[in-house]
Amino acid sequence: MKKSRSVSSPARPVVALFHNAEKPAARRALPQLRRWLARRGARVVGPSEISQAGAVVALGGDGTLLAAARRAASLGLPVLGVNVGRLGFLTATDAGRVLPLLDRLLKNRLAATDRMMLRLEGPPRSRLALNDVVVHGLRPGRVVRLSVRVDGTLLGTFVGDGLIVSTPTGSTAYSMAAGGPLVSPEMDLILLTPICAHSLNQRPIILPPESAVEVRLEPRHPGERLAVTLDGQEHFTAGAGRAIRVRRATERTAILSDRERPFFSLLREKLSWGER
Secondary structure (H helix, E strand, O other), X not given: OOOOEEOOOOOOXXXXXXXXXXXXXXXXXXXXHHHHHXXXXXXXXXXXXXXXXXXXXXXXXXXXXXXXXXHHHOOOOEEEEEEOOOOOXXXXXXXXXXXXXXXXXXXXXXXXXXXXXXXXXXXXXXXXXXXXXXXXXXXXXXXXEEEEEEOOEEEXXXXXXXXXXXXXXXXHOHHHHOOOOOOOOOOOOEEEEEEOOOOOOOOOEEEOOXXXXXXXXXOOOOOOOEEEEEOOOEEEEEOOOOEEEEEEEEEEXXXXXXXXXXXXXXXXXXXXXXXX
């Protein structure tokens, strides 16, 4: 398990502010946060100037944080998620309670935890994912047949709606909805979760983090293709001759968090554990 690390800032902090323009609450909160940060001596930049920043604030929900994380990881920047929606497993707080956390960030008193990421290998280019890489049928409702190899050894053939290759961070996302286990997000491992499997023998599998996963389509009809989705946001298609290769990325995401709101407390709150 990776240890938390403190985040340092320059004499004049520079914060890259991402927001979800489709959420009215995010649009309303954006100018307020800009003014608050400016009054405390921080320079605020947009996503296009992220390379100038020392930290990233993602205002919206988990989707906004995921998009920001893929940009921030290659630069080694920590990300603070601010939720304006309902669920928000990745976000540290909501818009109404974010100012104390921002104050701690500017004073170098906010900790970050390193999260494992996945790399989907090209062609045409490699891509990063913080939550998951999902391989599924291109046409809704059509079963796909996928052969899966781990480190070159055939694991088996999965028949169903598809397969989720997930990080521990992504275990509370699509993988959880498909029946996968919940995993402490600071761990390093790779989780394979079948989607609507057509066999009771097909179960979620936990792999060592060094594993290389290869997924190939075994076509059931001519011209069949796969859809591949990263973090629910980036999409492309692949034919029967293409291998989908996923492994642990060298990049990691540093998620800024509130120590007073640990992961298991978050699970209890969001999943209503203990309530009748």
